[in-house]
Amino acid sequence: MTVSSANSNLYTTPGAVSSLAYTFRIFQDADLVAQTILAGVVTTLVNPTHYSVVGVGEYSGGTIALTAPGIAIVTACDKAIVYRNPAAVQNTSFSYSWQKPSEDALDLLTMEVQALKAQMARCIKTSALDTTTEANLTLPSATARASKALKFDGSGTVVAV
Numbered sequence: 411m412t413v414s415s416a417n418s419n420l421y422t423t424p425g426a427v428s429s430l431a432y433t434f435r436i437f438q439d440a441d442l443v444a445q446t447i448l449a450g451v452v453t454t455l456v457n458p459t460h461y462s463v464v465g466v467g468e469y470s471g472g473t474i475a476l477t478a479p480g481i482a483i484v485t486a487c488d489k490a491i492v493y494r495n496p497a498a499v500q501n502t503s504f505s506y507s508w509q510k511p512s513e514d515a516l517d518l519l520t521m522e523v524q525a526l527k528a529q530m531a532r533c534i535k536t537s538a539l540d541t542t543t544e545a546n547l548t549l550p551s552a553t554a555r556a557s558k559a560l561k562f563d564g565s566g567t568v569v570a571v
Contacts (some may be wrong), residue, residue, distance in 0.1 A: 418493035418538065422554040426485045428462075432492045433471040441496040444474055446487035447539040453478055453487075489539050498524040 416434045424430065436442055442463060444455040455461055458481030460539060465472015474492060484490050500520035504513045534547055547568050549555060555570035563569050 418491055420539070421422050423488060424484055424489040425492050426481070427476070427558045428459075428481060429473040429475050430484070430490060430492050431471065431473050432465070432494075434494055435469050435471065436463075436466055436494055437496065438466060441494055442474065442492060443495045443538075444490070444492045445537075445539060446483055447537065448487045452537055452539060453483060455483065493538055498527050 414434050418434075419430065419432050421430060430444065432442065439457055439462075442457070444457075444461060446453045446455065455474075456465065457474075459477065461474040461476050461484065463472065463474055474480075498520060500516050502513065502516060504510065536547070549560070549568060550570045558570040560568055561571050
Protein backbone atom coordinates (compact mmCIF):
# COMPACT_ATOMS: atom_id res chain seq x y z
CA MET A 411 0.00 0.00 0.00
CA THR A 412 1.15 3.53 -0.67
CA VAL A 413 0.31 6.55 1.45
CA SER A 414 -0.56 9.84 -0.20
CA SER A 415 1.38 12.92 0.88
CA ALA A 416 -1.93 14.77 1.24
CA ASN A 417 -2.84 15.07 4.91
CA SER A 418 -5.09 18.13 5.06
CA ASN A 419 -7.80 20.01 3.21
CA LEU A 420 -8.11 23.77 3.68
CA TYR A 421 -11.32 25.68 2.96
CA THR A 422 -11.39 29.48 2.63
CA THR A 423 -14.73 31.03 3.58
CA PRO A 424 -16.61 27.75 3.14
CA GLY A 425 -20.02 29.38 3.72
CA ALA A 426 -23.19 27.38 4.36
CA VAL A 427 -22.08 23.78 3.86
CA SER A 428 -23.28 20.55 5.44
CA SER A 429 -20.04 18.61 4.95
CA LEU A 430 -16.32 19.02 4.34
CA ALA A 431 -14.31 16.52 2.30
CA TYR A 432 -11.00 14.98 3.25
CA THR A 433 -8.84 13.42 0.50
CA PHE A 434 -6.63 11.04 2.47
CA ARG A 435 -7.02 7.71 4.23
CA ILE A 436 -7.74 7.43 7.95
CA PHE A 437 -8.14 4.29 10.05
CA GLN A 438 -10.55 5.64 12.66
CA ASP A 439 -12.67 8.73 13.39
CA ALA A 440 -10.17 9.94 15.99
CA ASP A 441 -7.50 10.29 13.26
CA LEU A 442 -9.21 13.49 12.02
CA VAL A 443 -9.05 17.01 13.41
CA ALA A 444 -11.40 19.71 12.12
CA GLN A 445 -10.76 23.36 13.00
CA THR A 446 -12.08 26.77 12.02
CA ILE A 447 -10.74 30.27 12.46
CA LEU A 448 -12.82 33.42 12.87
CA ALA A 449 -11.21 36.78 13.62
CA GLY A 450 -8.00 35.04 14.69
CA VAL A 451 -9.70 32.62 17.11
CA VAL A 452 -9.20 28.92 16.34
CA THR A 453 -12.06 26.55 17.24
CA THR A 454 -11.57 22.78 17.22
CA LEU A 455 -14.74 20.96 16.25
CA VAL A 456 -15.71 17.98 18.40
CA ASN A 457 -16.94 14.62 17.10
CA PRO A 458 -19.90 13.81 17.48
CA THR A 459 -21.12 17.20 18.77
CA HIS A 460 -20.16 19.09 15.59
CA TYR A 461 -19.70 16.34 13.00
CA SER A 462 -19.58 12.64 12.15
CA VAL A 463 -17.04 10.94 9.90
CA VAL A 464 -17.89 9.13 6.67
CA GLY A 465 -15.31 7.11 4.70
CA VAL A 466 -13.10 5.65 7.44
CA GLY A 467 -10.62 3.26 5.80
CA GLU A 468 -11.25 4.50 2.25
CA TYR A 469 -8.04 5.18 0.31
CA SER A 470 -9.57 8.24 -1.39
CA GLY A 471 -10.85 9.77 1.87
CA GLY A 472 -14.37 10.78 2.73
CA THR A 473 -16.33 13.57 4.38
CA ILE A 474 -17.17 14.96 7.75
CA ALA A 475 -20.93 15.41 7.93
CA LEU A 476 -21.63 18.51 9.99
CA THR A 477 -24.36 18.59 12.64
CA ALA A 478 -26.42 21.76 13.20
CA PRO A 479 -23.91 23.23 15.70
CA GLY A 480 -21.06 22.35 13.32
CA ILE A 481 -22.82 23.97 10.36
CA ALA A 482 -23.27 27.18 12.39
CA ILE A 483 -19.56 27.33 13.28
CA VAL A 484 -18.32 26.54 9.75
CA THR A 485 -20.78 28.92 8.08
CA ALA A 486 -19.49 31.84 10.15
CA CYS A 487 -15.75 31.09 9.86
CA ASP A 488 -13.04 32.67 7.71
CA LYS A 489 -11.31 29.33 7.09
CA ALA A 490 -11.78 25.68 7.94
CA ILE A 491 -9.31 22.80 7.83
CA VAL A 492 -9.62 19.04 8.13
CA TYR A 493 -6.34 17.23 8.78
CA ARG A 494 -5.01 13.81 9.70
CA ASN A 495 -3.48 13.46 13.16
CA PRO A 496 -3.38 9.77 14.11
CA ALA A 497 -2.15 8.52 17.45
CA ALA A 498 1.47 7.33 17.32
CA VAL A 499 0.80 3.69 18.20
CA GLN A 500 1.50 0.41 16.40
CA ASN A 501 -1.27 -2.07 17.16
CA THR A 502 -0.36 -4.77 14.64
CA SER A 503 1.08 -8.00 16.00
CA PHE A 504 2.24 -10.72 13.63
CA SER A 505 1.94 -14.32 14.79
CA TYR A 506 4.56 -16.02 12.59
CA SER A 507 8.28 -15.79 13.36
CA TRP A 508 9.17 -15.03 9.73
CA GLN A 509 7.05 -11.87 10.02
CA LYS A 510 9.00 -10.57 13.03
CA PRO A 511 11.32 -8.35 10.93
CA SER A 512 8.24 -6.60 9.48
CA GLU A 513 6.74 -6.08 12.93
CA ASP A 514 10.09 -4.80 14.22
CA ALA A 515 10.25 -2.33 11.32
CA LEU A 516 6.74 -1.06 12.10
CA ASP A 517 7.66 -0.79 15.79
CA LEU A 518 10.77 1.25 14.92
CA LEU A 519 8.78 3.59 12.67
CA THR A 520 6.23 4.06 15.44
CA MET A 521 9.00 4.86 17.94
CA GLU A 522 10.45 7.42 15.52
CA VAL A 523 7.05 9.06 15.06
CA GLN A 524 6.53 9.13 18.83
CA ALA A 525 9.91 10.82 19.29
CA LEU A 526 9.08 13.41 16.61
CA LYS A 527 5.68 14.12 18.17
CA ALA A 528 7.34 14.59 21.57
CA GLN A 529 9.81 17.07 20.04
CA MET A 530 7.06 18.90 18.17
CA ALA A 531 5.05 19.25 21.38
CA ARG A 532 7.90 21.38 22.74
CA CYS A 533 8.18 23.64 19.66
CA ILE A 534 6.62 26.93 18.68
CA LYS A 535 4.21 26.12 15.86
CA THR A 536 1.88 28.05 13.62
CA SER A 537 -1.78 27.08 13.44
CA ALA A 538 -2.76 24.55 10.77
CA LEU A 539 -5.00 27.37 9.52
CA ASP A 540 -2.05 29.76 8.97
CA THR A 541 -2.02 30.49 5.25
CA THR A 542 1.70 31.16 4.98
CA THR A 543 3.16 28.30 2.99
CA GLU A 544 6.56 28.53 4.64
CA ALA A 545 6.36 30.31 7.97
CA ASN A 546 9.82 31.58 8.89
CA LEU A 547 10.14 30.82 12.57
CA THR A 548 13.88 30.21 12.40
CA LEU A 549 15.62 31.99 15.24
CA PRO A 550 18.31 34.54 14.43
CA SER A 551 21.89 33.46 15.18
CA ALA A 552 23.04 33.34 18.81
CA THR A 553 25.09 36.51 18.27
CA ALA A 554 22.17 38.38 16.69
CA ARG A 555 19.74 37.45 19.50
CA ALA A 556 22.14 37.79 22.49
CA SER A 557 20.58 39.98 25.23
CA LYS A 558 17.51 40.61 23.06
CA ALA A 559 13.86 39.58 23.04
CA LEU A 560 12.03 37.85 20.22
CA LYS A 561 9.13 39.46 18.39
CA PHE A 562 7.28 39.01 15.12
CA ASP A 563 7.59 41.61 12.37
CA GLY A 564 4.75 42.74 10.09
CA SER A 565 5.00 39.57 7.98
CA GLY A 566 5.08 37.21 10.95
CA THR A 567 8.81 36.50 10.78
CA VAL A 568 10.73 36.10 14.06
CA VAL A 569 13.16 38.96 14.74
CA ALA A 570 15.39 39.84 17.71
CA VAL A 571 14.80 43.29 19.25
